[in-house]
Amino acid sequence: MRNITWSQAMNEAIAEEMRHDETVFIMGEDVAEAGTPFKVTSGLVEEFGTQRVLDTPISEPGFMGMAVGASLTGMRPIVDLMFGDFIYLIMDQLANQAAKQHYMSGGKLTVPLVVRTNMGATRRSAAQHSQSLQALVAHIPGIKVAMPSTPYEVKGLMKTAIRDNNPVVIFEDKLSYQMKGPVPEEEYFIPFGQANVISQGTDITLIGTSSMVQVCEEAALILAEKGISAEVIDVRTIAPLDEHTLVESVKKTGRAIVVDEGHQSFGVTSEIVARLNEQAFYYLDAPLTRMGAMDVPIPFSPALEDLTVPTAAGVADKAVKLVTGER
């Protein structure tokens, strides 16, 4: 199978869906000729023109609101939100407008739109360009949240997101844009709400989202050298959440660490741990454990920033303690 970058995979997903359906279009800051700062949408404007690859002013609430209006009247907009941190700017349009239209109208109105945005620290971008805000979005009923982990995942999840009839926010780790991985030439979709068991294990389950899946995989390699067998699961979508796969794994291993790059308190990890506790408590051999970003604004200095996010070594250390019972 060919290897392509994350950016190419995302680009292909958007292009294929725009060819498939003329109501699909993308709007956002510098998506056309500039191809976004990360060059993810390069080439789309040449194929689809400036009307369907629409450069907007720097007005996030404005174009997010327009996407809601366009989707209510039959379009399938993709909103390109340059940084995940800007979710705070679009929150009214996302949470009060997009998420609630279907319910408030008793099922009459639908809002088929996708917000593609990013998350992730350690790019030395400081506190307003490094946040991982997926928990904020997943808290809102009516929105689906996808967290791809590889080029293969981002293409399959994005294509599913575009065809979904609900608002979907897809978070990409901004350090992943140049990651290469195998992606089939043939069309494929990855369904929402189906976690991916990446490797089987018997001693502990490592559950990750987005780039924390790689952290879990690296931790599993470290643990294997110590004779500990870890099962690694990619959650894929946190809303809907595939509880069944996670619960069954934890029932088998009796231990789990949940890793997500959002702030640890009140976060994605807390929610998953709570659900595992409710459904797998009597199978547990150790406390369910969560690892998220420290509860601090992301600092600029590399010496500080690297301390704030979970690492493979940190996950492995914690896993060893849980498995051996050492405190």
Next chain:
Amino acid sequence: MTNLTTKDIPRLLQAYRQMVTIREFEDNANELYLTAKMPGLTHMYSGQEAVAVGICEALKSTDYITSTHRGHGHCVAKGANLKLMFCELLGKEEGYCRGKGGSMHIADQSNGNLGANAIVGGSAGIATGAALRSKMLGKDDVTVCFFGDGALGQGLLYEVMNMAALWSLPVIYACENNMYGEYTHVDEMAAGSLTARAEAFGIETHRVDGQDFVAVNALSEKLVARAREGEGPFFIVLDTYRYHGHHVGDVNRTYYRSKEEEQHWKTERDPILLLAEVLVSNEWATQQELDEFKAAIKKEAADAVSYALDAPYPDESEVDMHVFVD
């Protein structure tokens, strides 16, 4: 002043009917609140009828509107059914939103009403996005964005007016200046000129007497036709007045406006009386005919209320239905 002829009689009578229907709807809604038959609060449109009717009579059912928390008038004017509206106000299953939206969220997609909105100015993006869709697909639909003077304080409006102007979108921003944002006079909240806000984006602006159906409708017909031809966007300030408080519970309001002021608007500037005068003085209708008209609408509204009072609530199984569409 627009020159009216006998050819205008049918549409003037239709407008009169629509305006009286809104007034009757609101009087009944207020009564439902006062008699504790309606859950929650609601915001009355009484006094502003010529705005909604003057504009919506210039639209087709395929044109879109977005509405506000004070939205019953827009909803009726765009063709909604009174029974389904009262059912929604009372939280009944047969309501426009199966009782899940209530007064502040009625949407009537079949008539192009994309919904009322409980966030002040919150629908400016939706309206502009609907207009973007019309342009993208080459449709000649026009979207009207209704909002009050209070929404002039929201940044979203300025963001989307900028984009509407950049891309020549078929949207009309209709600012209903009823002079009060909640409990505060517009002069205390909006600096400078109201129309200059849109003019700064190069948007053609107009200001019209919002109590005068004939004037509102004449302007709307022109602007809607031009927006269909790609000459939009437009911005209109419609000077008007709300007879009730901010909501039905806002009864003691002399601290922000006088009873004399309210009385003046109700007796001298009432949009229904003003249109009746046009009809009667031209001998296009007698006062008796108009009174009969009104009596029939009163009965229609009363029947709709009793229908809604007797209608069933949604089943409990509906509570987690419609969070997502399949």
